[in-house]
Amino acid sequence: MPPPPDLVVWPSTEEEVQAVIAVARRRKLPVIPYGAGSGVCGGTWATHGGVALDLKRLDRIGPVDATARTVDAEAGVMGETLERRLASEGWQLGHTPSSIYMSTVGGWLAARSAGQLSSRWGKIEDMVLSVRAVLGTGERLETPERPFSGPDVAQLLIGSEGTLCAFTRARLRVFPLPEGRAFHGYDFKTVADGLEAIRVMFRAGLRPSVVRLYDPFDTAIVGDKPPHVSTTSPSQAPALSRELLPALFRVLAPQTLGRPGLMNRATHLLRKSRLVLVFEGEAARAADEDAAARTLCQRLGAVSLGPQPAEKWLASRYDVSYRMSKVFEGGAFADTFEVAAPWERVYEVYQKVREAVAAHAFVLCHFSHAYLEGCSLYFSFVGAAPLGQERERYESIWRIALSAAQSAGANVSHHHGVGLLKARALQESLGEGRHALKMLKDFFDPDGIMNPGKLGL
Amino acid sequence: MSSSELRHALGPMCVDSPDGLYACPRSARELTEVLAVLRAHGVALGREVKLSRGAFDRLEAVEPKSCTVLAGAGLVLADLERLLHPHAFTLGTLSPHALTLTVAEFLEGPYAGLKPVPVGRLEPISISLEAVLADGRQLKTHFSPRSAAGPDLSALVLGAHGRIAVVLKARLRCLPLPEARQVVRLSFPSVEAALDGVRAALADGCCPARARAQKVQQRTVLEVELAGALDGVARDAQSLQHRAPTLGGRPAGEALHPPATPHEHECSWPAVARALDHGEVLDLYRLSLHGAIVAGGAGGLGLDAPARWAHGAGLAATVLGGPL
Numbered sequence: 001m002p003p004p005p006d007l008v009v010w011p012s013t014e015e016e017v018q019a020v021i022a023v024a025r026r027r028k029l030p031v032i033p034y035g036a037g038s039g040v041c042g043g044t045w046a047t048h049g050g051v052a053l054d055l056k057r058l059d060r061i062g063p064v065d066a067t068a069r070t071v072d073a074e075a076g077v078m079g080e081t082l083e084r085r086l087a088s089e090g091w092q093l094g095h096t097p098s099s100i101y102m103s104t105v106g107g108w109l110a111a112r113s114a115g116q117l118s119s120r121w122g123k124i125e126d127m128v129l130s131v132r133a134v135l136g137t138g139e140r141l142e143t144p145e146r147p148f149s150g151p152d153v154a155q156l157l158i159g160s161e162g163t164l165c166a167f168t169r170a171r172l173r174v175f176p177l178p179e180g181r182a183f184h185g186y187d188f189k190t191v192a193d194g195l196e197a198i199r200v201m202f203r204a205g206l207r208p209s210v211v212r213l214y215d216p217f218d219t220a221i222v223g224d225k226p227p228h229v230s231t232t233s234p235s236q237a238p239a240l241s242r243e244l245l246p247a248l249f250r251v252l253a254p255q256t257l258g259r260p261g262l263m264n265r266a267t268h269l270l271r272k273s274r275l276v277l278v279f280e281g282e283a284a285r286a287a288d289e290d291a292a293a294r295t296l297c298q299r300l301g302a303v304s305l306g307p308q309p310a311e312k313w314l315a316s317r318y319d320v321s322y323r324m325s326k327v328f329e330g331g332a333f334a335d336t337f338e339v340a341a342p343w344e345r346v347y348e349v350y351q352k353v354r355e356a357v358a359a360h361a362f363v364l365c366h367f368s369h370a371y372l373e374g375c376s377l378y379f380s381f382v383g384a385a386p387l388g389q390e391r392e393r394y395e396s397i398w399r400i401a402l403s404a405a406q407s408a409g410a411n412v413s414h415h416h417g418v419g420l421l422k423a424r425a426l427q428e429s430l431g432e433g434r435h436a437l438k439m440l441k442d443f444f445d446p447d448g449i450m451n452p453g454k455l456g457l
Numbered sequence: 458m459s460s461s462e463l464r465h466a467l468g469p470m471c472v473d474s475p476d477g478l479y480a481c482p483r484s485a486r487e488l489t490e491v492l493a494v495l496r497a498h499g500v501a502l503g504r505e506v507k508l509s510r511g512a513f514d515r516l517e518a519v520e521p522k523s524c525t526v527l528a529g530a531g532l533v534l535a536d537l538e539r540l541l542h543p544h545a546f547t548l549g550t551l552s553p554h555a556l557t558l559t560v561a562e563f564l565e566g567p568y569a570g571l572k573p574v575p576v577g578r579l580e581p582i583s584i585s586l587e588a589v590l591a592d593g594r595q596l597k598t599h600f601s602p603r604s605a606a607g608p609d610l611s612a613l614v615l616g617a618h619g620r621i622a623v624v625l626k627a628r629l630r631c632l633p634l635p636e637a638r639q640v641v642r643l644s645f646p647s648v649e650a651a652l653d654g655v656r657a658a659l660a661d662g663c664c665p666a667r668a669r670a671q672k673v674q675q676r677t678v679l680e681v682e683l684a685g686a687l688d689g690v691a692r693d694a695q696s697l698q699h700r701a702p703t704l705g706g707r708p709a710g711e712a713l714h715p716p717a718t719p720h721e722h723e724c725s726w727p728a729v730a731r732a733l734d735h736g737e738v739l740d741l742y743r744l745s746l747h748g749a750i751v752a753g754g755a756g757g758l759g760l761d762a763p764a765r766w767a768h769g770a771g772l773a774a775t776v777l778g779g780p781l
Contacts, residue, residue: 068726069656069746112605120662123603126578129747146579146747147723147758149567151621155612159605173746175576175660199522203633205689207575207662282661282699288692289662340601342523342584371602373523373584373630411599412606426606432594436610436622455607 005032005046012057014168017134021166021449024051025138030452033162035107036078038099040336041419043111043161047453053166055106064091064174070129071174075106075167091174094121094209097415098318106167111417112159116317119370120209120280123415125158127173133157133165136445145171156440161417162451164444180283182290185309186275186302191215192347194273195367195375197300199343202372204296206289210278211375212313213367215350216270218380221364222309260383264358275302276310332384333394337401338414342374345409349377356404357381360397369414376414377405423456463506466494471506478505483512485625489593496593503619510561513625516540524631525584525600530561530624537629546631548582549573550666550684552742552750554721554760561624567723567760568750569616572630577659577746582629586611588622596622635684638666641694643701644676644709648733651677652726657700659746663693668749669713670729671738678709716740716753724748724757732756 006029011017024031030050037044046052055076062072064086071091073082079100086092095115097103103113109131114123121127131154132142143154157165188194194213201208214222277293279286294304341349350365357363361383369376379401385393402412402425411429412418418426427434434456441448441457448457460478464471470491471480480495480502482488495502502508513529516537520526524546528537535556538548555568564570564583571579585600590613598611613621645651651670658665658681666684670677683693701707716738724732725748732739732755739753751757758764 067653069660114603114605120576122576122578123605125603125609126580145725147725149616149758149764151615151617152569152612155609157608159608161607164608173578203524204686205575205664205692282696284699285661285692285696288688288695292688292692340603342520342525342600342602344520344522369603372632373525374602376603409600411601411604414601414603415605417605418607422606429599429606430610431597433596433598433610435592435594436590436596436613437607440608 002042002045003047003049005052006049008052008054010054010057014058014132014134014140017053017055017058017166017168018138018140020051020053021134021136022138024449025136025447028447029449031136031162031166031449032451033106033110033166035076035104035110036099036102038103038107039111039417039419041413041417041421043417043419043451043454045420047420050449055166055168056104058106058168061085064089069174070171072169072171073105074169075104075109077105079103079105079108086174087177090177092177093127093172094175095124095127101318105170105172109158109167109170110161112415114369114376114415116368117209117278117280119211119368120207121175123369125155128154128158129171129173130154131157131167131171132169133167135165136447136450140168141165157444159417160440161419161454163441163454163457164450166450178280178286180280180286182279182286183307183310183314184277184290184294185305185307186277186297187219187305188213188273188275188297188300188302190271191273191350193300193302194275195343195346197275197297197302198367198370198375200300201293201296202370204292206279206293208277208289208293209280210276210310210313211368211370212276214274214276215365216273217267218364218366219272219274220270222274222313260362261359263362264354274305274309276313278310278314332382333390334380334382335394335398336378336380336416337398338376338378338416339402339405339410339412340369340374340376340414341408341410346374346377349405349408349410352404352408353377353379353401356400357397360393360400377410418455420453423454427456460505463498463500466498467491467506472509477507479507479509481509481512485587485589485595488589488623488625489595492589492591492593502623508619508623510559510625517626519544519546520628524633525628526631527626527628528560529626530559530564532560534558534560534563541631542634545634547634548629549632550682550742552721552740552752553719554752555742555750560627560629561619564615564624564627565617565619567616567758567764571615571743573664573743573745575662575664577656579743579745579747580630581611581615583611583615583627584630585628586614586624587626588614588624590622600628633686635666635686635690637687637690638682638684639690639694641681641683641697642678642709642712643681643697643706644673644678645701646676646705648672648677648730650704650706651679651733652730654697654700654704654706655679655681655744656726656746657704658693658696659744661696661700663696665693665744668741668744669715669738670733670741671713672733672736673713676709677733678713680713713738718754719752721750721752721760722755722757723760724751724755728755728757
C-alpha cells in the first residue's frame with residue numbers, strides 16, 4: 001500500500017492553495033498535489049508524509065470562447081466531466097486518456113498526459129495555451145499566451161509532477177465536435193509491415209485520430225468478437241464467473257504465467273498484426289483520408305477488415321484498465337509501461353524489450369500515439385512468481401524492460417510520467433542535464449517541499 | 458577588464474573582428490572553457506565578448522525514416538534548406554526573415570523555433586537539442602517524438618535568447634519535399650469571415666504553406682498557398698473551399714500584390730484582423746490557431762530584435778545565473 005499523507009486538504013480556490021503552501025513552507029511540510037489518483041508510477045505517494053493537496057474542489061469550467069476556440073478549466077475538473085460539458089455545447093478537447101473517468105486536468109498537466117486520440121489532436125502539452133499555478137515559493141504564476149517574448153515557462157512546469165508547483169487552472173484549445181468519423185481495421189502480415197504503414201501514412205500528411213497497431217499476441221487477444229457489454233454487477237454474476245473461474249485461474253497462473261519463456265516462444269507461431277484507424281473531423285475529409293489510408297495499407301499487403309475492428313475498439317476502449325484487477329485476484333501480476341522512439345528505433349525497441357523480459361513475464365505490445373517522427377510503444381507484461389517473490393520479480397522486470405528500451409533508443413516515458421518508478425531512469429537519462437532540472441527545482445521550490453522524491457528530485 | 462586581457466585569457470578560442478571580440482568554440486568542451494573564463498573574469502557573453510557558432514555549420518546526419526536531421530547551430534536556415542533538397546527534405550515554408558537566421562538564432566530568438574503542424578498546432582522544429590548551460594554543464598535532450606519524462610528542458614533554450622543555455626546542435630523535424638503546390642484564392646464579405654474561414658480550415662487539418670490577405674473594396678481577399686503530397690494538397694484545397702461558402706466566401710480572381718514592408722511580427726488573429734481593417738496587405742506564415750507570423754504592417758511581437766520577456770527573466774537571472 002502507498003504510504004499515507006499526514007493530512008488531506010481540499011482547497012476550493014487558488015488563494016486557499018496558496019495559503020496551504022505558505023503554511024507548509026513555514027513548517028517544512030511536504031505538499032503532494034493530488035488529482036484523482038490514476039497515476040501508475042507512484043507520482044502521488046506520500047513517501048515523506050506531509051499534506052495531500054487534493055485539488056478536486058477546483059472544479060469550475062469557464063464558457064467556451066468560440067472565436068478563440070478556447071476554454072478555461074480548473075485543475076480539479078474531472079476529464080469526463082470536461083468532455084461531457086464541452087460536447088453539450090458542440091465542442092471537444094479531444095483528450096480522452098484511458099483514465100478519463102478518474103483523472104483531472106491538473107493531473108494531465110502534471111504528468112504530460114496523452115489521450116487515445118492524440119495522433120490528431122495532440123498530447124496535453126499541445127493543447128495548453130497557458131497555465132495558472134501556485135509555485136513552491138507560494139507565488140502565483142500565470143504563463144502568457146502567444147505571442148510573447150522569452151522562454152515558454154508553461155513547458156517547464158508541465159510534466160513536473162507536482163515537484164515545482166500545483167496547477168490551478170489551464171486555458172485549453174477546443175475543437176468542434178467531429179462532423180464525421182471513418183473507422184477501419186487491417187491485418188498486416190507482420191508487425192514491421194504495420195509499422196511501415198503508419199510511418200508512410202504520416203509522411204503522406206494523413207492524421208488519423210486513433211492509430212493502434214497490435215503485435216501478434218495482442219492481435220490474438222483483441223480477436224474478432226464483438227465487445228461484451230455486461231449489465232450485471234459483479235456481485236450478481238453467476239457463481240461460475242464469480243468464484244469458480246477465479247479459483248481456476250489461481251491454480252493455473254503459476255503453471256502458465258509462472259513459465260513465461262514457454263508462452264513467449266509459443267507466440268512466435270503468431271504473425272498477424274492488427275491495425276485500427278479512426279479518422280475524424282469534417283465528414284468528407286475524414287472519408288477521403290480513410291480512403292487514402294486504405295490504398296496505402298493495401299499497397300503494403302494489408303487485408304482490409306472494414307470498420308468493425310475500429311468500432312469495436314471505440315466501444316470497449318476503457319475496459320482494459322478494469323480487467324487488470326482480475327489478474328491480481330488470481331495471484332498473478334500485470335503492469336504496463338510505455339516509451340516513445342523515433343521510427344529508426346521503434347522495431348528494435350520492441351524486439352529488445354521482448355527479448356529482455358521474455359524469461360520473466362509474458363509480454364504484449366501495441367504501438368499508438370503516432371507522429372511523423374516516431375511513435376509510442378505500450379508494453380503489457382503479465383507474470384507470476386512463487387509466494388513471497390512476487391515483488392522482487394515485478395521490480396526486476398521493470399528494471400530489465402526499461403533498461404532494454406532505453407539502450408535500444410527509447411525515452412523514459414511517453415505519457416505515464418515518471419513518479420517514483422522511473423525516477424532513477426530519468427536522472428540517468430538526463431546525464432548532466434539533471435542539473436538543469438535541479439536548478440528549476442531550486443528556483444520554483446527553494447524549500448524542497450513540493451512532492452519530494454518524484455522525478456528523482 | 459581590458460579586451461587584450463580577455464583575448465589573452467581566451468587564447469585561440471577567440472578572434473578579433475571589426476565589431477569586437479568573438480569567442481569561437483569548436484566543441485561543447487571549448488564553449489564550457491570559454492564560459493569558465495568569462496565567469497572567472499565577471500564578463501557576460503554577448504557584451505564584451507560575442508559568441509560565434511561558425512564552427513557548428515554542418516549538416517551532420519540525416520535520418521530518413523523519422524524525417525529528421527542533425528544540424529549545427531551556426532548553419533543559416535536558407536543554406537540548410539538547400540542542403541536538405543538532395544535528401545528530398547525541406548524545413549517547410551519559413552518566412553523570408555527566418556530564412557536569413559542561423560539555426561541558433563531561429564531557436565533561441567523570438568521565433569522560438571516553432572513551426573506549424575496539422576490541426577492548427579505549433580511545435581518546436583527541434584526534436585532534440587545539444588546545448589551548454591550557463592554553468593558550463595551540457596544539456597542534451599532525448600531524440601523522441603514526445604515525452605512525459607519530466608518538464609521539457611528544451612524550453613530553457615527555445616525563445617530564451619541564449620540567456621539560459623547556448624545551443625550548439627539541434628535535431629530538426631523536416632518534411633518531405635512537396636510533390637505539388639496550389640494557390641486557392643477566395644474572397645469573403647468581411648475580415649472576420651475570412652479569418653474564421655482560415656481558422657476552420659486549420660482545425661480541419663489544412664496546413665497552408667503561407668497566405669496573403671487584403672481588403673479589396675468591400676471584400677477581403679485571401680490567397681492561400683498549399684504545398685505537400687499530391688492528394689494532401691487536393692484535400693486541403695477542398696477543406697478551404699468547403700468552409701468558404703458557409704461564411705459568404707466565393708472564388709476570387711486577381712492575385713494580390715505583395716506587402717510594402719517586409720518587417721515581420723508574430724500576431725494573434727485579432728491583431729491580423731485589425732491590420733487588415735486598416736487596409737494593410739499581409740503575408741502570413743506559420744499559420745496556426747494561435748495566430749501567424751505576419752510580414753506587412755501589423756502590430757505584434759517584433760521578430761527583428763529581442764524584446765522584453767513577459768516571463769522567465771527571473772529564471773535566467775536567478776537560477777541559471779552565469780555569463781550568458
